[in-house]
Amino acid sequence: MAFEELLRDLVSQDWYAGQIVATFTLPGKAPNYAESRLSFHPAVQGFLERQGIRLFTHQAKAAELILAGEHVFITTPTASGKTLAFNLPVLSRLLADKEATALYLYPLKALTQDQLLKLRELEAGVGFSLRPEIYDGDTPSEVRPRIRAQARILLTNPYALHQYLPWHHKWARFLRNLRFVVIDEAHHYRGVFGSHVALLLRRLRRILARYGAKPQFILASATIANPEEHGERLIGQPVAVVKEDGAPRGEKTFVFWNPFLDTNTSWSNQVASLMAFLIGEGLQTLCFATSRRLAEVLATQAQAKLPGKRVMAYRAGYLPEERRAIERGIREGEIHGVVSTNALELGVDVGGLDAVILGGYPGSIISVWQQAGRAGRGPKPALVFVVGQGDPLDQYFLRHPEELLTRPHEHAIINPKNGPILFRQLLCAAGEFPLTTKDLELFGAEGDVAHALLGSGLVAGTPVGLVYAGTVPAVELVNLNNLSDRTIRIEVDGETLETMDYERALREAHPGAVLLHQGTTYLVRELDLGEGVARCVWEEVDYYTEPLICEDVRILRALEERRYGNLQVGLGEVRVTQAVRAYRMRRAGVTLGVEELSLPPVEFDTEGVWFALPRELARDLGPDLAGALHGAEHALVAIAPLHALADRWDFGGLSTPFHPDLTAPAVIIHETFPNGVGLAHKLFSVLEEWLKAAADLLETCPCQDGCPSCVLSPRCGNENEPMSKNGAAQLLRYLAESLVRPR
Amino acid sequence: MIHKMPGRGWEELVRRVQEETARRYRENLLRPRPFHSVWAPLTVSAYEEAHQLKNTLLQECAGRSLLDFYSGEVHTTEYGPVLSLWETPPIKPFIPEREVGEAWIMQTLRLLHGIGKATEARLKLSGYVTLRDLLFHPRWAWQVERILEAVERRDLHTLNHLVARWFPVSHPIALALLGFVKPEEIVFLDIETLGLYTEAVILIGLAYPQNGVLLVKHLVVREIAEELPVLVALLKELQRAKALVTYNGRAFDVNFIQARLRYYDLPHKIDLPNFDLLPFTRRCFRESLPNCRLETVEKAISVERTINIPSALVPEFYMEYLREKNVGPLVAIIEHNRQDLLSLVLILRKLWEELVMRGL
Incomplete structure (x- = not known):
């Protein structure tokens, strides 16, 4: 093991208190090279020979499929050379056809800059210029016409593409000659965002058809469980999948760190100490934090321990120039440590780092490997620390560390048939060209959507199709990240600090909330929903705030129901009413006080799974019933992201000893996106596994009466009352067993 | 793929999108406009x-076409x-007069490639007042001939092109072309x-x-x-x-x-x-x-x-x-x-x- 000495050194530090619970070393792997030669353009072939580059098997297979004209989905681990695998054939084709163009899409603006540099290097190597350019919101207006006229490779993001599609005529040359659409980090297109992007790509295809272009789609992503399904849903056409990885890998040492074994030192202090230790040992270290807030806090703390070294925070929301400077600093070694949100998880090239700290379970196995992959590119051995947080999934994995390393990757779930998303995207499409019946088919729209569109008065039926008839540009009505497009401006002294969507503002920018921005705390004085402004003042406070959310769930319609004796499990449409009832002020995990709020509730229809329990069970549980239901609800929500690529806040729940629609004690788990993005369906298809994992979570948690790692939820509007951990465990086990018991 | 049945969802959705449209429209009214x-x-x-x-007109025009x-x-x-x-x-x-347009072209020696403000002033002092005077000038004759031809044919495209090449869009000569x-x-x-x-x-x-x-x-x-x-x-x-x-x-x-x-x-x-x-x-x-x-x-x-x-x-x-x-x-x-x-x-x-x- 490569880091034995370093780890010995670590455990002898005076602040070490036995937090290392497991250490695993994953062996490296020798490369698998392709045998056959590919029919690349001579310039590309010459480049490979000059540089002595041998393609790995998966790269050769992907290139071959691309050269053969197929839609291809490459899904291999981080640092396996996916980019080269598609860049070579794309470049090759663009060199052979002097007019041909290619569009590269990245989910985040930050990624394009780095990919541009890579493309330019490759071009320089090959000896041709295809004028790759970035075109997005940051592109200065004076260079735009030149880029539109000349670029043969364009790098952008879905948000920008969404804005530019109505101006397709300005891109006539580029679109007419478009041969490739490259969709990198395709696993990022999931949930609401992914569903929007799937429809955005159909809009692109429809416009391209007008220009006589029918490009090949090339998708690349981290390993996911369902590339065939995800690829086809995303681009609306079947894809050929390449998933066998031929790249070599260095030995990787995983160290699992349970910070709760040291009750004297706070979580963030331990992570900061760990980071300071690694940097002190000369290892450039990247630490991932699970929230923007945490990234800021950790960077500040680590910096304080390391005078003379530079530790920076990095996250989306920073100005592009700030981000560029930090990326450069990391690449050039001027910055010794960086604490980032998942913004650095994707392909932003900051070079190989020596060590990575996962500051909490990032929410998916996919992300675990993406983040761990940031350490030691190539055959170099690398060090990865997994520092659990108090959340249930974190604790689950600290207790089952081998699970984290062996669990299969998640399914990427999107639902391009989501009503609100489809409706809004169709408005945009109608703004681009009249929508014909055939177009509606392309979008997978049923007749009822057309009917609703007509009824809205925002489109008009004409002999040539549905014509957009609104008074504001249709693209303004669509926010790819959200279902409502209402945004709130966060203002300090009349200046905009950032913007957030309406629902998030209710949770995070209510009066009294503490907001953190670049290490500075701001206090929200007023949230004016009518004007869409949250007014803040700069104030140094040493506490943070958490919203307490109350909700009611009604059942609208069952899509599927199953009976197991007297237990009834259903999947269907539900109506959720949520309100941020109060907020809690906390310092270092201690509640300082709770303040009531009066904010308008948010109501939406979505999909959920419900469990209507037999009356006799209620009798057995006796006075524990309400607490057991409550605990089961929290455990089911907490563990749900194990089964579909989603995070904990994508689900909500309700438990009640008597639900009026089910006339029984019930637990309902629902999605938090209006109309649902398919997550509830996924859960319904893995009911047994889901229930078992939830029961296991509670049974193996060492606490007595429930803790934040099992049944206690930080956002519970009822402040986790009533609560019975043992009742909940008993209930979940009963449910899991009921499913397999013969009827 | 999940099939979503049409539900009571549409009505609510449509109302929300309509509201958003109205709100954005109002916002746009107050926003400084492009081409401000x-x-x-x-x-x-x-x-x-x-x-x-609007209310008055709604009353007066009810039931009328x-x-x-x-x-x-x-x-x-x-x-x-x-x-x-x-x-x-x-x-x-x-009713624009053609003569006005012609007069503008004739007096503007700078329409010729090679003549700037200084040369124009010098030529005028030497007695070359209009383009016609340059018709037999050894250096400029060829260009002048082509312009006169365009004037004769009322060839607005050529004249427009010529004017746009040497003068800003707001120059009076650009408007004078309307005479043709x-x-x-x-x-x-x-x-x-x-x-x-x-x-x-x-x-x-x-x-x-x-x-x-x-x-x-x-x-x-x-x-x-x-x-x-x-x-x-x-x-x-x-x-x-x-x-x-x-x-x-x-x-x-x-x-x-x-x-x-x-x-x-x-x-x-x-x-x-x-x-x-x-x-x-x-x-x-x-x-x-x-x-x-x-x-x-x-x-x-x-x-x-x-x-x-x-x-x-x-x-x-x-x-x-x-x-x-x-x-x-x-x-x-x-x-x-x-x-x-x-x-x-x-x-x-x-x-x-x-x-x-x-x-x-």
Whole structure:
């Protein structure tokens, strides 16, 4: 093991208190090279020979499929050379056809800059210029016409593409000659965002058809469980999948760190100490934090321990120039440590780092490997620390560390048939060209959507199709990240600090909330929903705030129901009413006080799974019933992201000893996106596994009466009352067993 | 793939999207507008006044049709019906003189490649006052011959190209070229739309002299489905034209129409010389007026509007017309557009005097 000495050194530090619970070393792997030669353009072939580059098997297979004209989905681990695998054939084709163009899409603006540099290097190597350019919101207006006229490779993001599609005529040359659409980090297109992007790509295809272009789609992503399904849903056409990885890998040492074994030192202090230790040992270290807030806090703390070294925070929301400077600093070694949100998880090239700290379970196995992959590119051995947080999934994995390393990757779930998303995207499409019946088919729209569109008065039926008839540009009505497009401006002294969507503002920018921005705390004085402004003042406070959310769930319609004796499990449409009832002020995990709020509730229809329990069970549980239901609800929500690529806040729940629609004690788990993005369906298809994992979570948690790692939820509007951990465990086990018991 | 059944969801969704549209529309009203020197920001009093006007018109026009107020007829075309309205307002058409255009070309030696301000001054001192004087000059004769030929043939494209090459768009000589167009071939154009970018055209206003009087013609989109036939009818109308006169039409009207033609997959190139009066107005009134919005310029040349609504409220009036099925708000839009067209004629007349005639 490569880091034995370093780890010995670590455990002898005076602040070490036995937090290392497991250490695993994953062996490296020798490369698998392709045998056959590919029919690349001579310039590309010459480049490979000059540089002595041998393609790995998966790269050769992907290139071959691309050269053969197929839609291809490459899904291999981080640092396996996916980019080269598609860049070579794309470049090759663009060199052979002097007019041909290619569009590269990245989910985040930050990624394009780095990919541009890579493309330019490759071009320089090959000896041709295809004028790759970035075109997005940051592109200065004076260079735009030149880029539109000349670029043969364009790098952008879905948000920008969404804005530019109505101006397709300005891109006539580029679109007419478009041969490739490259969709990198395709696993990022999931949930609401992914569903929007799937429809955005159909809009692109429809416009391209007008220009006589029918490009090949090339998708690349981290390993996911369902590339065939995800690829086809995303681009609306079947894809050929390449998933066998031929790249070599260095030995990787995983160290699992349970910070709760040291009750004297706070979580963030331990992570900061760990980071300071690694940097002190000369290892450039990247630490991932699970929230923007945490990234800021950790960077500040680590910096304080390391005078003379530079530790920076990095996250989306920073100005592009700030981000560029930090990326450069990391690449050039001027910055010794960086604490980032998942913004650095994707392909932003900051070079190989020596060590990575996962500051909490990032929410998916996919992300675990993406983040761990940031350490030691190539055959170099690398060090990865997994520092659990108090959340249930974190604790689950600290207790089952081998699970984290062996669990299969998640399914990427999107639902391009989501009503609100489809409706809004169709408005945009109608703004681009009249929508014909055939177009509606392309979008997978049923007749009822057309009917609703007509009824809205925002489109008009004409002999040539549905014509957009609104008074504001249709693209303004669509926010790819959200279902409502209402945004709130966060203002300090009349200046905009950032913007957030309406629902998030209710949770995070209510009066009294503490907001953190670049290490500075701001206090929200007023949230004016009518004007869409949250007014803040700069104030140094040493506490943070958490919203307490109350909700009611009604059942609208069952899509599927199953009976197991007297237990009834259903999947269907539900109506959720949520309100941020109060907020809690906390310092270092201690509640300082709770303040009531009066904010308008948010109501939406979505999909959920419900469990209507037999009356006799209620009798057995006796006075524990309400607490057991409550605990089961929290455990089911907490563990749900194990089964579909989603995070904990994508689900909500309700438990009640008597639900009026089910006339029984019930637990309902629902999605938090209006109309649902398919997550509830996924859960319904893995009911047994889901229930078992939830029961296991509670049974193996060492606490007595429930803790934040099992049944206690930080956002519970009822402040986790009533609560019975043992009742909940008993209930979940009963449910899991009921499913397999013969009827 | 998850199949979503139509549910009670649509009604709520539609209501929300409608609300969002209304909210964004209101926000856009208050936002500083692009081409801000042309569109006025909306004041509260103007908004209220317009609403009063709308209510009055809704009352007066209940149950009536546009043809009760205007002469006009509905043509059936292969793309659908087109309503055109016409009238001859008591205002003299604008008749440019060819001699004026010619005089401008002749006196401008700088149209020749190789002649700058200094050379022009030197040549004039040496007695070469007009292009004709250079016809036998060993160095310039060839170029002069080609220009004279273009003048003879009234070749506006060549002359336009030549002028644009050496002079800014607001230079009087660029306006003087209008002299080479026959009066009945000059079409004044102004459109009304539901938005500033990619929304529908709802009214096209045209004006040109016919039999010695000014004819004002409106092509009305009575419902969005009629936008396509109206655009086709416009293309037919423009066949008569050799030049367009617009206000900010280079940036807005002509661009917008081309975008709509493209939207409907129709041939979309409008290749007519466009005499956009905005740059000339800026040159003429820059010193004396705070801005060159149409209404500011109108005041300066003493034009009074009878019925008026702010441009920014046109979409709202149109939506109200569709919703209420009452032509009242549409009448306000037509009157607004009609006044825009008349102002165009009056402003051109003023600019012709101030810039073109004075510069001779």
